[in-house]
Amino acid sequence: MAKLNRISTHNLPEAVLDRREAVPALIPRPRDWLVVAGLAGSAQELCAMTDDGPNVFGLGGAMGAAPMMALGLALAQPERRVLCITGDGELLMNLGALATIALLNPPNLRLVCVDNGKYGETGNQDSHTGLGVRLDQIAAGAGIPATFAINTADEIAEGRRLLETESGLCFVLLRVKEGPALKRPRSLRPHVVRDRFRAALLPA
């Protein structure tokens, strides 16, 4: 088998952050958002951070859905702030969504990619980002107006500022080392999650 081309990442330091500390530090008030969380780590983490809250739609399949679901939700709820949080593998599966989201440019939508450079659920194979693909640069090239990459704990505050205080669409890449996400039992019945999300958000 031919070796994969390891893209030059000389400008990226080694990932040092533990996602179990970095994600809550980046999103200290997860209940304030309407959240669509991509499958596996991101969904587990946001459900753990909100005690399986009704404001989180956490995916357990349909890989690649999270950014576009968040766009549909942001367009439908322009007065609420919507957060899409997903992993590098999920985002890579539907990169075109970044271009579509940039065209619509909803001011209430924020995108966070928790990038561990691995397919953590399937045996920790290197993902494309682990071999050097830069999702923050792809997001910028797609036309997302503000992008920021977090490599160290010191940079989390600036990412949080972008998410919380900047008024506009942005993309934050949170580079973490491999390792487990925060986790608690959560409903894996998607119709239950849909119904409780709508019941909490929409007038009866």
Place this chain on the structure above:
Amino acid sequence: MADEHYDTAWPDALYALLREHGVTQFAYVPDAGHRVLINRSLADPDVKSVPLTTEEEGVALLAGADLGGQRGVLLMQSSGVGNCINMLSLTAGARFPFLTIVSMRGEFGEGNPWQFPMGQAAQKVLEAMEVICLKAETPADVIPVATAALTMAFQSGQAVAVLLSQRLIGAKKF
């Protein structure tokens, strides 16, 4: 056939029907058969018109719209149905209402052999993923079929596809 191809009476009536039923998110991949609906949605200040890079984006978008209390429609060609297959597990599993209008290729009078495999498979693929298919073959079919689909999707919470036959929209000449 040529007259039907340039007939905008039924597409205009279809756009009005979708708006009367509260559809406000129009997701589309550019397509000649849907050009009236696409252009009407782009010109309408009261709707969001969302161009997609691939049809599966639209399946996820409409699920998000439903989470936020809005109704949407996915406009695509039959070749795009194949791009939606796994994403429709989101629709089926979470019981999201789903409405798509599919302009058919690879069937009545098709002159491009490339269109046949997906065109002939489109309905089977949709039904395999629990999407109910309703067909419109003539201009007179469009409004009754679309009305039925809107009721099934947004009153009964089903996933429904309206298949616009090539007999209705006109076969492209090669």
